[in-house]
Amino acid sequence: MEKERYRIIRKLAEGGSGVTSLVWDEHLSRQWVMKEITLQGEGGQTAEGQYDADQAEGQCQAVQAEIRALTAVRMDGIPFLADAWREENKVYLIMEYLEGMTLEQRIATQGAMAETEAVRIGVQLAVLLQYLHERTPALIHGDIKASNVICRKDQADSAALLDFGASFVQSGEYDSSGSGGCHYTPGYAAPELIRTGRPSIQTDIYAFGVLLYAMASGELPGDCGWEATAVRQQNPFLSPQMEAVIAKCVEHDPKNRYHTMEEVRLDLLSCGETALCKKNGEKRHRKADKHLYQRVTSLLCTEGKERGVLLPAVAVLCACTALFLTVRAPGAEESMAAGKTLPVNLRSQSGDRILVDYGAVYHTGQNPLFELPESCFVKERRYEVTLRQRDCVDGSIRERTFLICME
Template identity: 30%
Template sequence: MRSGNELSDTYQIIRKLGEGGGGIVYLAYHKRLRKEVVLKQIKGKRFSVADKRQEVDILKNLNHSYLPQVLDFLTIDHEVYTVMSYIPGKSFRQLLKEKRRFSQGELIRYGMQICSALNYLHSQNPPVIHGDIKPANIMLTPQGNICLIDFNISFFLDENAVLGYTDGYTSPEQYIIALDKESERSIGKYAKIDEKADLYSVGATLYHLATGKKLSGYKDRLDREYLAERTSEAFAQVIAKSVEIDPKKRFQNAFEMFLAFQNVAKKDWRYQALLRRQKAVRFGLLIGMAGCLAIGGYGIYRIRAERVTEYNRLVAQQEEYRENKEYDRQEEVFEEAVRILPTSLESYYQNACALFEQEAYEDCISFVEYDVEENEKLNLMQERMADLYYLAAESHMELEEYEEAVEAFEKLFQRGGFHQVYYRDYAVALAYNGEENEAEKALNEAIDLGLGEDSVYYTRGEIKKSLGKPEEAVQDFRNCIEISEDAKLKARAYVLIQDLYEEQGRDLDQREILNEARNALPMENQMLILQRLVEVDLKLAGKSGENSYLKEASDALLTVIDQGWDSYDTYNNLVILMQKQGNLSDAETYAKEMLEKYGEDYNIYKRLAFLEIDKQEQKQNRQRDYRSFEEYYEKAKKWYQEEQKENDTDSEMELLNQVYQQVVSGGWLSE
């Protein structure tokens, strides 16, 4: 396949990157995502991607900092291709050719990162075996981290496929099984390849990086003395154990090897000498303390365990109250949880979520900046800190404080919050802050972390909206809605299309897109849609005088009440709409419900007074009775005088005063 060729409507080949036992690798351009990707044609037996749906889904859902993202699988002319994110940087094979030397600290860090990635792969169900770890398949990114590329997908998708081998890095069992498949006579020593084969390859690779010498084969013994000279005896011990010929003598899993790298410094002879000196000094003190610790230690442990158990119960209760919108009770439990375990962030996170959900955005920001950041008891390096900064950033976004939102996102990333959604929303904040180029970079980071195509369209729509390109933005939001299965994301896209139509004064288009959303989204995602629809219908009714808009708005408000999303304004608007449509009985019913639910205030009595006027006007003169109107009017006037703020007037109250004077002057009431 030559450069410039197109593979399907989505991918354009840029150039061939290489070819090996696993397949042919190309650099390609993804037209919809607008980014470079790696496209690999899998060699070996052909298989149906549709028949391997479970395995394919496992691979596409892989998401780890030190692995490329599997973006897609294609079957074209019976050939299977994988699409992965493109990883910038240099392979360790290139670095070895450049005579790059690596310190022990660097090698330990690389080893831990590789083991972290392998632990993640091996923990999948079924486990994903990389099968080809070597310097050429480990990238060093510009940020100084590794990325483990080109894991053997064909072996994962087809249990009958055979892993190849690379002299100097491949485990004995993998080497022998591969030869067995090639041989006419069975060699027959190993039955299968498992996770320990990858651990052998890690050790062999790090041996090459540390010494500059490659093992010539699995029978070649490593030069442990030379390796220890270049690093340390503790590091050499880890590598020697990982390349044992017998898999049973190696580390049992990647996490065990990770811990071994982590403890290398502690096993260093200099560290051990220091410990011995410290131990001698402390020995006398420890003898005296031993009896006390033996008596009290278990009791302290038990008390701490009970506190943690109680704290976890309270946090779970906070979350339950949040979900049920019982925010006052949530806050009470938060205060109790903090008293029991003041050093943990989890209860603080639940409380911040509660503030955000109530749209108390300023309070949420203040809570994170003062109650959390300025709290000396808290360890701000806990993982939850990134999530708290995300809530602060999103609160700034809601308040259209984009510069502050960008700052909050940057704090988030300093706490290790590397998640696709964070980068997606960071890109949006940057765009609205006028940083278009940085927004594109953040979006590309999100894509590299596995951001779905629907979210990519959504984010591009936000960026286009911020740049004043409404038609392009609408198209991107439309594309998001068309392909997304995420109801929340679709709801956001619908609302943003309505915002764009509102900016252009397209009232009928606003109503149309909101009704489309109402029909397309599950009920639990319709709250904001219904609120927006009511506003648009009221505007259209005011312009046209058509009752159909009022009826639609009323139905929307009744749905809001049925779903438990109601507020004071919901009832207030519903009473007004019912009255305008002549449904006075229903209007009165909802006004009285409002009074019972929210308590006395002048506005509710004002509504009831106006309803009484309309009710009496429908009667014959001799049947009219304005005593209830007078009662409501007097209560409205009393509460209005109590509630009225300085320079704050209500034109409807002035109108109600005029109506009252007309009723009095007409002789309907005795003065």
């Protein structure tokens, strides 16, 4: 039995369809990754005793697609397929072992990356994807996400792309898709992929843009989806050019996105970061905005009142407006809500946290942003949040009430 040739060292991952393990090849004396995929049981029955013909067909097609994809491509950065066989209701794939940390693990442990690092990994992935898309017929990866990208340990400055189980051959016929349907990861799936179920080069570009966002901001898209916010609010050290590349990758309309990964790669290179631009052995450094910093803690505790005469050159813009914020949970006793103050954060329009001194008057020329931390709310309980504005000159009051339920 071919399986006896491979000795399992340890399990790497376990998913719904099978188990991925690190194995030792007794013949060649080297490590491989063995992917063990469990198909429908004998007699066409699943483990639960029910037969699902569509699911069985889709699973077979997925495995065949992965085998086709891996045997068709040969490039550094994509694990090659060394062997494949079937035993009873299991299919075994033996692939090259690429040692390293996945991007998901790296972002989860180390947070946002420096722009040089994100550009370097992005360019390498763009080259790999361009290689796949240029093939005849084009090969769409279909499942680009942080857990499918590895930062290789054996080769410095190198990223690799894994898991071609959702790959799709763009030959003009939808039936040639590998997954027998639509497989996508929430958060990385383009709107048209969710709508039509048809992967394309543009859906790969969209997922790539989400990946760039995750690298730049340190936030992985969750299961409930992903909201594109200004990435520079998450990482103020990011350049506007990089932000523009990410924004163009994740455009809702695929016609407004990049058309090829080559365009993405060129724009990433022109972000001006140093790691990829070497001239005469010297690195060209990006002219960073030297006034960039990120506030980690901003705390001022005093019962002293701020006197106007003590502040030099104060321009009073809104000296007569007072804002009050109250929170009341429906059904809660008035005595519980009365006398309690909320830890409200005040931010500028660019997202910077303004000093919080509740007795002070804030002078602002922009829209102030009030932020209630999550700790103010209990999950699955509904709250009424009322914002009340009183004009200190004529005493007029305006207010607005919101209903908020934290899930």
